[in-house]
Amino acid sequence: MITTDSPLTSLKTGRWFKLICGASYQHLPSVRHLALAYTLAGADCIDVAADPAVIKATLEAIALCADLGNQARRRGFGYRGRPWLMVSLNDGEDPHFRKAEFEATACPSHCPRPCESICPAGAIAFSDLQAGVIDELCYGCGRCIPVCPSNLIRARSYVFTPEAVAPLIFQTGVDAIEIHTQSDREADFRRLWNHIQPWIHQLKAIAISCPNSPDLIDYLWSLHQLITPLPSTTALIWQTDGRPMSGDIGSGTTRASIQLSQKVLSAQLPGYVQLAGGTNDYTVAKLRSLKLLPDEGTEKNSTSPKVAGVAYGSYARTLLSPIWESLESPNQESDPLEMSKITQLETQADLLWKAVNLASSLVAQIKGF
Template sequence: MALKFSINATISPPNQGKALSFQALVINPFFFFPFFIYKFIIWFSRVMTVKVNYKNSSKTLKNVKNLVNKIGVPSIAPSPHESLQKGNWVKLICGASFEDVVDIRNLSLVYTLAGVDCIDCAADASVVSAVNQGIEAAREILPVRRPWTMISVNDDEDLHFRKAEFDPDDCPLDCSRPCEKACPADAILLEGKKPTAEVANGTDMLGESKGGVITERCYGCGRCFPVCPYNKIREVTYVRDATATAQLVKRNDVDAIEIHTSGSRQITPFEELWDGLGDSVRNLRLVAVSLPNNGETTIPSMNKMYTIMEPRLSCFNLWQLDGRPMSGDIGRGATRESIAFAVQLVAAKDRPPGFLQLAGGTNAHTVAGLKREGLFRKSITKHLTDEKSTANALIGGIAYGGYARKIVGRVLNSLQSQHGLALIEDHPDHLLEALQEAIALVGTVKCYDDPFLTH
């Protein structure tokens, strides 16, 4: 039986006292049937696309979990302190001046899943929050062990605590812009490229830029300085404030601190910084001192600094051997200086207490270099009393900075080019790719048992 309906209405025009009545057209609802079918098909196709994408994402995320479980990260990961004792400690260096909270959060998530023991970042509240957000996001995917969060400070001018700066309006129009090509952090944008302002997961992202140096992304590597043909790029250095750092440590989301020092004969700046930190250091699990190789003066300087720290040192301490600062290149030569530094200090009988950790030029060849010297995961037993003894590795572990960021950064750049400023766990394909890169590096130290772990 056909369906039909009619509408009766009475209208009283304003200028007439007499009512006007009419009957509306008889409407057949099947007249609209093709339109409804079309809308239903569009809706159904969208729903199915979402379901397919969700299914694929779920499958990829499952692959992420399977990969982490396969190599045994949740089950074999000891505490960070135990890693130092065994010689398989791995630290991710986000950069003492690197403040791009989007990348830092995503890097922290990826390397937490890969099993690092510590994540070192700038002594800035928003950066520390980004690290901890990344760690917690990783732990929501899998119940992996939580790495320590470390902040880096300096006692004087230091290569790690500087930024590049220039006015793009001063650049000649015919400049080939070698600075933009040389920057490993993509921190120089010219030709009208503008990062957008977005907010994700409650974290403020990069704001608009008119070109030049993106301050948050610049970590002070200095590669742009010598390539500028017009000498337009300036170096801006800074020293972290001790009082502000002490307040940051007291927030209870910082586990460790690293003091960058020149390690020279003049240690007054180090002493002033240590005094400025006050009792905040009692909240820490680890105090690290990063210093370069100063030859014969290195050990005496280390002993002086340890004497300054010892009265208030209630946690473990570590010496970061910065062999070739700010040089996370891929070649074998980049890591030689850090290994030579390690050989020198291991042989020193009068060095102060504390774990030794390599940094500066570390990359995929560092473990092989330590093995050649017989220093990889090699322990020495110290007799504390007639009944007690302890065995610690000669080299506690390795910190990876520029190289670690580079191998995962390629994936993060791809993620951003496709999806903008995004959380990597929302795109499991990218997360899986980044995690494979991270595990291939971390696994060389952790000795994960998986055939693809070759870099």
């Protein structure tokens, strides 16, 4: 299907699809593969870590799609052109901005290593080459921490330092930012906002992500007052982070995000409401059954608030994991000259279009094609 809808049109019509690569996910080949596959499948936005190397890898993938777009359309995929590139920032400690760590030499020899099997990113390994957490693969879900029989695993958190990093990020040409905050951190949010405000005019969207709390709505209204007026060309998105980094666990994880979206919708804040945190392939069907998405082709009605879109993180990444395993396990008889290209998804046509097909199975749910 050929579509020329812009990301902004997708927001207005409730067809917005965002891929979350992960605020702490810095494995460059995987980020590049994900951006390539989901862009060709019709994603509106690619959300990545505020890391210049990650941003560069994502932009390379998006640029490749300009050459592959016609092929994608001929194959029936919903490639619509360049998606918005978003980077995630935080104003304080946040589970999205952390890494697991432990000293592998301290692990008992008889340990069954449940951390290795539970890690959805394959970020924990015990081998002669590497033992412990593979830092660039870890995106901070924290599932390994409670299962360690010896309580050896801890989380290492970090906070975005805007005065040092903001110039590097905004000069790369990002289209949007997402700020992760919590309802007791207005002063921290204000400090971050003051540092990034000089660049706001060049952004197409600002997303604010906040978990549920008793005083959430009051907090969001206070943030709205703080950041307005925004440029007329900058969309405001409220991200309902229901159950962070859990969409790959099971169908029930989407419930918290939908309930939180209903809470935020009822407040009728100016801007768009977008789900995240526990979203998976049950989310759109549930939204439709609750009549929380606009009718196809119509813009959201202010008298009947609707969800503008859905962001997918762990589920979207896990969905394509069989493709990455195939890329990393080439035929042993392959030509050595070709082996150097094995990490470039676009050089493996069969795997590329299998990846796009899998990505499209998720994107198409909200796009309707």
